[in-house]
Amino acid sequence: MKVRILVSFKDSVLDPQGQTVKNALLTLGYGFVRDVRQGKVFELDLEGVSEDEARRLVPEIASKVLANPIIETFVWDILA
Amino acid sequence: MKVRILVSFKDSVLDPQGQTVKNALLTLGYGFVRDVRQGKVFELDLEGVSEDEARRLVPEIASKVLANPIIETFVWDILA
Known part of the structure; x- marks a missing residue:
């Protein structure tokens, strides 16, 4: 089973990285960019795990290893 | 309009970061993790852009600024 976790x-x-990207885009002429937020995505391939177990x-x-719950949140879903 | 771009x-x-996360998960007892790939996610808030223009x-x-087309690919969709 493949799952995708988005951490932001x-x-x-x-979000200094997002701000830097936003400023780069404005400099390049993409003036319609109001905000940019950058995060991480993890795709995990899990072996022999049922949907209930995955849930x-x-x-x-995600909360123990992939994200820092103090400053980050995550969403996830099943890909296949 | 908000769009989300996934770069992997x-x-x-x-993907050394993904391998490091995988090894950490195996060490922590999550032996069912077969593979981990890590990427970046960008959420852009665009002002006054139609869906056609966004496409x-x-x-x-994404191909000029957010991803390096030589080693990375991206997918994107419209959030709202």
């Missing part, structure tokens, strides 16, 4: 900063946390294990993995 | 290494490109501009921005 909480809205209240500054328990993936949030555990 | 091409399958043929080694032209977002791939241009």
Whole structure:
């Protein structure tokens, strides 16, 4: 089973990478870009895991290993 | 309009960050993790851009600024 986890900063946390990308885009003439937020994506290939088990294990993995719950949030879904 | 762009290494490109995360998960007892690939996610807020314009501009921005087409691929969609 493949799952995808998106990890991004909480809205209240500054995102300097996103700001840098936004400024680059404005400099390049893409003036319609109002905001950019950058985050991480993880695609995990899980072996012999049922959908029910994934619903328990993936949030555990995401909050323990992939994201820092103090400053980041995550969303995830099953790809296949 | 908000769009989300996922940038990941091409399958043929080694992903040391993903391997490190995989090894960490195996060490922590998540032995069912067969593979991990790590990438980047960008959420762009675009002002006054129609859907047709977005379909032209977002791939241009992604391939020129957000991704390195030699080693990375991207997918994107419209969030709202």
